Amino acid sequence: KSSDLAAVKKYLKxxxxxxxxQYTGVAKGKDVIMIHLESFQQFLIDxxxxxxxxxxxxxxxxxxxxxxxxxxxxxQVGQGKTSDAEMMLENSLFGVQSGSAMTTxxxxxxxxxxxxxxxxxxxxxxxxxxGGSGSFWNRNNAYKSFGYQYFMxxxxxNYQNSWYLGYGLKDKIFLKxxxxxxxxxxxxxxxxxxxxxxxxxYDLDKQNASIAKTDTNDNTVDGYVQTAHYLDQAIGEFMxxxxxxxxxxxxxxxxxxxHYGISNxxxxxxxxxxxxxxxxxxxxxxxxxxxxxxxxxxLKGGIKHVYGGEIxxxxxxxxxxxxxxxxxxxxxxxxxxRQNPQLVAQRNGNYISPEFTKVASSYYYTKTGRRVxxxxxxxxxxxLGNRALAQLSLSDRVxxxxxxxxxxxxxxxxxxAEDYDYNKADA
Ligand code: GP9
Ligand code: MN
Numbered sequence: 001k002s003s004d005l006a007a008v009k010k011y012l013k014x015x016x017x018x019x020x021x022q023y024t025g026v027a028k029g030k031d032v033i034m035i036h037l038e039s040f041q042q043f044l045i046d047x048x049x050x051x052x053x054x055x056x057x058x059x060x061x062x063x064x065x066x067x068x069x070x071x072x073x074x075x076q077v078g079q080g081k082t083s084d085a086e087m088m089l090e091n092s093l094f095g096v097q098s099g100s101a102m103t104t105x106x107x108x109x110x111x112x113x114x115x116x117x118x119x120x121x122x123x124x125x126x127x128x129x130x131g132g133s134g135s136f137w138n139r140n141n142a143y144k145s146f147g148y149q150y151f152m153x154x155x156x157x158n159y160q161n162s163w164y165l166g167y168g169l170k171d172k173i174f175l176k177x178x179x180x181x182x183x184x185x186x187x188x189x190x191x192x193x194x195x196x197x198x199x200x201x202y203d204l205d206k207q208n209a210s211i212a213k214t215d216t217n218d219n220t221v222d223g224y225v226q227t228a229h230y231l232d233q234a235i236g237e238f239m240x241x242x243x244x245x246x247x248x249x250x251x252x253x254x255x256x257x258x259h260y261g262i263s264n265x266x267x268x269x270x271x272x273x274x275x276x277x278x279x280x281x282x283x284x285x286x287x288x289x290x291x292x293x294x295x296x297x298x299l300k301g302g303i304k305h306v307y308g309g310e311i312x313x314x315x316x317x318x319x320x321x322x323x324x325x326x327x328x329x330x331x332x333x334x335x336x337x338r339q340n341p342q343l344v345a346q347r348n349g350n351y352i353s354p355e356f357t358k359v360a361s362s363y364y365y366t367k368t369g370r371r372v373x374x375x376x377x378x379x380x381x382x383x384l385g386n387r388a389l390a391q392l393s394l395s396d397r398v399x400x401x402x403x404x405x406x407x408x409x410x411x412x413x414x415x416x417a418e419d420y421d422y423n424k425a426d427a
Contacts, residue, residue, distance in 0.1 A: 004397045005406055011394050012329060019315065020336035025322025027296055029122065031251040032321070034089070034192040035238075037231065038082070038199050039261035042071065042289035043274060044228050050212055054225045057236035061255070061293055067301040070335060072354075073292040074309040075259040078347030082194075083137035085258035088310040090114045090146050092330035094395040095347060101399055106142025107417070110404040112328055114314055116147025116415045118190045121323050125149060125186045129178045130194040131157055132168030134425035144417035152181055155424035162205075168196040170208065171234035179241055187250070195234070198227040198261065218269035224261055249297050252320065256313065257290025281359045282369045285350060292335075294320070307342040307354050308335045327409040331395050345388035356381040358388070 037058075045062050047054045062069045077084035077095060083102035084095030090113045095101045115126035127150035134140040134153030143151050154168060163173045178193060185191065197204070202223030211229040213222040235255075242248040262270055264284040271279035274287075292313065295301070312332035318325040319334050333340045344352045350359050356372060357364045363372040363381040372378050397403060408414065 001401065002406075004401055005403050008329065008394050008398055008403060009407070011390070012331075015333075015341065016326060017333050017337045017339035017341070019319035019325070019334035020338065023300075023336050024319055026299065027252040027320040028322035029188055030296060030321070031188050031247065032118070032124075032190045032254065032317070033251055034190075034254045034256070035235070036082075036085075036192065036194040037255055037257045037291060038195045038197070039259060040198060040228065040231070040257035040291060041261055041287060042073070042257065042291055043287065044225075045291060047225075049214055049225050052211055054211060054229050055232035057232045057239065058255070058291070058293075061239075061295055062291070062303070064295065065301050066297060066299045067293050067295040068299060068336070069294075069301070069303045070292045070306065070308065071289070071303055072305055072307045072352075073290060073335075074288045074307075074344045074346075074352055075257065075290045076309040076311055076344065076346055077259045080137070082258050083139075083142075084347070085256070085310055086137075086192075088332075089256065089313045092311055092314040092328075092332040093399055094311060094331065094345075094392055096396060096399055097347070100137060102142040103138040105399055105402070106138045106145055109145060109399065109402045110414060111145050111147075112404055112408060112412055113146035113415070114317070115149070115190055117318070117323065117328075117412070118321070119147060119149070120411070120413060122188065122321065125189040126191075127152065127181075127185060127189065128192045128194065129156075129174075129181060130154075130168065130196075131170075131174035131177075132194075132196055134422065134427070136167070140422055140426050141417065143422070144420040145415060147415040147420075149420065150185075151422040151425040152178070153422075153425040155427055156181070165197055165203075165205070166199050166201075171195045171197040171231050172208075172237060175234050175238045175241075182247075183245065195231055197234070198224075198231040200261065202227045202261070204230055214273060216269035216272045218266050221262055221266050221269035221273065228261075252294065252296040252299075254313070254317065255291055255293040255295070256310070257292075259290065260288060262287070281362070282357065282364050285346075285352065285357055285359045286369075288346070288352070304335065306335050306340055307344055307352060308333075308340060309344040311345075312340070329398060329404060329407055331391055343384055343387060345392055347392070349385070349389055349392065351384060351388040353384055356384055358385050
């Protein structure tokens with residue numbers, strides 16, 4: 001409906017913020033590598049088990065002077081899990097209320113996505129590499145709609161049974177084999193690498209387990225540090241490779257956790273791991289934090305405390321790459337902007353903001369975890385709840401109504417899936 005489009009346009013106009021001008025274009029023309037950290041929660045950063053750092057390589061990145069890190073960055077996925085994270089990062093549109101937007105709309109909808117924009121505005125080569133099945137989450141179709149030129153999935157990799165775990169090749173093997181493809185990508189490139197080993201049920205083979213399991217007696221939880229440790233080692237090896245090739249100097253690296261690894265069925269074990277006496281729905285909501293780290297040689301970094309989420313990555317990145325986003329239909333905001341609204345909507349209508357947090361029908365003070373009872377504060381907290389719902393439902397109208405058909409910047413050439421052929425990834 002055209003009234004839907006008008007409502008979306010009005011909302012976006014009213015909520016637009018100016019990106020941080022100090023960061024505009026600081027990474028212009030750089031290669032971009034997005035590294036998808038499967039099921040990786042923020043609490044793993046700097047976490048120690050039996051005196052040993054679980055993720056030493058990621059910790060080093062987190063604290064590096066040339067890394068922009070965010071410690072109040074939340075996942076916002078729904079039932080589409082990984083695919084919702086991808087949808088938000090590539091399009092700054094939310095997943096849908098039920099199911100996966102990439103599955104339901106990824107084939108047929110019009111998108112104005114990161115890869116298509118970077119190709120058209122910056123001459124980028126665009127690719128995704130993933131050591132798993134090409135059709136999982138409808139990737140082999142959705143990536144065409146997003147404008148990815150190349151998609152290397154399991155069929156592009158050498159395979160042995162023992163190299164595979166859960167959803168794909170083990171991360172070390174996957175990243176090592178990806179190197180030969182990366183080296184061949186014409187520059188500048190925009191590349192996404194999707195890891196899988198740190199995925200439920202966190203059950204790593206003995207040879208690869210090089211840190212002790214935790215001892216909460218919850219089987220699902222106790223292997224989590226082991227697979228996270230393995231993923232971290234794989235990242236360490238990959239970073240060393242980047243250095244050897246000199247790519248580290250030319251590349252903007254973006255690390256993000258897609259969603260929680262430990263669900264709220266494991267609150268007792270999480271209480272032990274996080275050293276809390278009691279652990280309830282509020283604590284679980286706080287645990288929806290995932291890493292976002294943006295790293296490049298010479299980048300003015302630091303640990304930022306702004307409250308944001310996956311929907312905000314695309315506007316943040318576009319600003320760093322010097323690409324204007326004010327004529328695009330993006331529901332997120334530059335995380336480095338002083339005017340960032342800092343309201344993080346969860347797909348189920350919950351939200352987190354610096355002041356208030358909503359979980360189910362309860363409102364909490366974010367800083368203390370106490371229930372909001374004061375009438376005035378309650379009114380403020382409810383208002384934020386309405387704003388969170390408003391952005392979700394407007395994003396839903398864009399997705400379910402395929403509204404980007406009717407809305408594009410004059411410079412944008414609509415992506416056509418038939419222009420792409422992933423051959424082995426489609427098999
Ligand atoms: C599969 C992987 C897992 O390819 O991305 O998806 P998830 O189960 O985390 O949504
Ligand atoms: Mn996932």
